[in-house]
Every structure is written in structure tokens, then in C-alpha cells.
Amino acid sequence: MPHTREFLDLADPTLILFTTILEVTESGSIIRFMGTALVELWGSDHTNTIFGAGLPEPAIDTLRANCDFIATHPCGMAELAEFTNPSGRPFFMESIMLPLAVDEGRPLRLCSFSHSLDEVDAYEDKGSKYRTKRRVGWMDVGSGVPLSGPLETNLGAGSVG
Numbered sequence: 001m002p003h004t005r006e007f008l009d010l011a012d013p014t015l016i017l018f019t020t021i022l023e024v025t026e027s028g029s030i031i032r033f034m035g036t037a038l039v040e041l042w043g044s045d046h047t048n049t050i051f052g053a054g055l056p057e058p059a060i061d062t063l064r065a066n067c068d069f070i071a072t073h074p075c076g077m078a079e080l081a082e083f084t085n086p087s088g089r090p091f092f093m094e095s096i097m098l099p100l101a102v103d104e105g106r107p108l109r110l111c112s113f114s115h116s117l118d119e120v121d122a123y124e125d126k127g128s129k130y131r132t133k134r135r136v137g138w139m140d141v142g143s144g145v146p147l148s149g150p151l152e153t154n155l156g157a158g159s160v161g
Contacts, residue, residue: 001074001141003101004109018115021100022051022067024108028060029067032109041120055153062151067097069150071108074099076139077150080117082131091118092134098141 002010004021011019017037022029028050039045046053052063070077076098084090095114102109136152138145 001099001101003103007100007111015113018113020051020112020114022110022112024067024071024110028052028064029110038114041116052153059153062153066150066153067110069146070097070110071099073146074141074143075145076141077136078139079136079150080134082134084131085121090131091116091120093117096139098139 017035019033019035020031020038021033023032031046031049031051034045034047050060051067052060055063066077069075076096078094078096080092080094082090082092093114093116095112097110097112100109100111136150138150
């Protein structure tokens with residue numbers, strides 16, 4: 001597990017554009033870094049906000065539980081998620097979330113790399129909304145993985161405003 005400093009110092013510049021760094025806290029995981037490609041895709045910078053802000057509370061609770069587990073177990077999580085753009089066209093994003101090491105006494109941190117599997121339009125897809133996960137699972141990073149999979153955050157089509 002790389003230390004946060006090592007990760008930031010050695011990260012591939014082409015990958016850091018699609019990277020998010022989260023700080024795991026009791027109130028939820030706070031986005032501390034959001035790559036510029038993701039800022040452009042979502043049409044806003046979510047730095048210093050709770051990961052999943054704007055989703056229904058049960059979904060935020062599920063995200064919090066999965067992030068806590070990744071940080072404390074530690075293990076990774078891979079997912080394929082469906083999003084819907086403002087005109088209703090679905091597109092898919094694949095993400096990998098991994099733990100990062102931190103100095104003693106510092107909040108735990110996670111690193112997430114996300115990229116679209118579909119062609120994304122710089123204008124059409126701004127403001128896209130999370131819809132559902134298509135596939136999600138743990139990744140072994142040396143400490144094993146639990147028998148049960150990550151908690152699901154599937155949402156009904158009308159549940160995200």
C-alpha cells in the first residue's frame with residue numbers, strides 16, 4: 001500500500017486526471033483531491049465535499065460503510081456503474097478504489113481511479129447523475145477479502161434529483 005505522499009509524487013500524470021483522493025472520517029469520506037478530467041465531466045469540483053453528496057441518505061450511508069471497510073481491512077473495490085446524462089443517455093464508468101497509507105494519527109485515505117467506458121461529450125454529459133451499479137466486488141491487496149461483497153448503492157431511476 002503506497003503512502004499518500006509517494007502516490008502523489010509518483011502518480012502517472014495521465015492517470016491523476018481521473019483520480020480522486022478521499023479522507024475517511026466519521027461524517028463520511030471527504031473528497032480531498034479531484035482530478036481535472038473528473039471535474040470537467042461532472043461540471044463542478046467536489047473537493048471538500050462528502051463523497052456521494054446529493055444522493056439519498058441510504059446511498060451515502062452505504063458509500064460510507066464501503067469506504068470505511070476498504071480503509072480499515074484493507075482491500076480494494078472495483079465497480080462498473082451506470083450514469084445518465086441530462087438528456088437521458090446512459091453511459092458506464094469503471095472505478096477502482098484502493099487504500100493509501102498515512103502518517104500515524106492522520107485520517108485514513110483512499111484513492112479512486114474512474115474512467116468512462118463510453119464516449120463522453122464534454123457538454124452533453126455535464127451534470128450526469130449516478131443511476132446504478134452493474135458490477136461491484138472486492139480486490140485483494142494482500143490482506144484477503146471478506147466472503148460477502150460490498151454493500152450495494154443501487155438507486156431507482158427517479159431517486160436522484
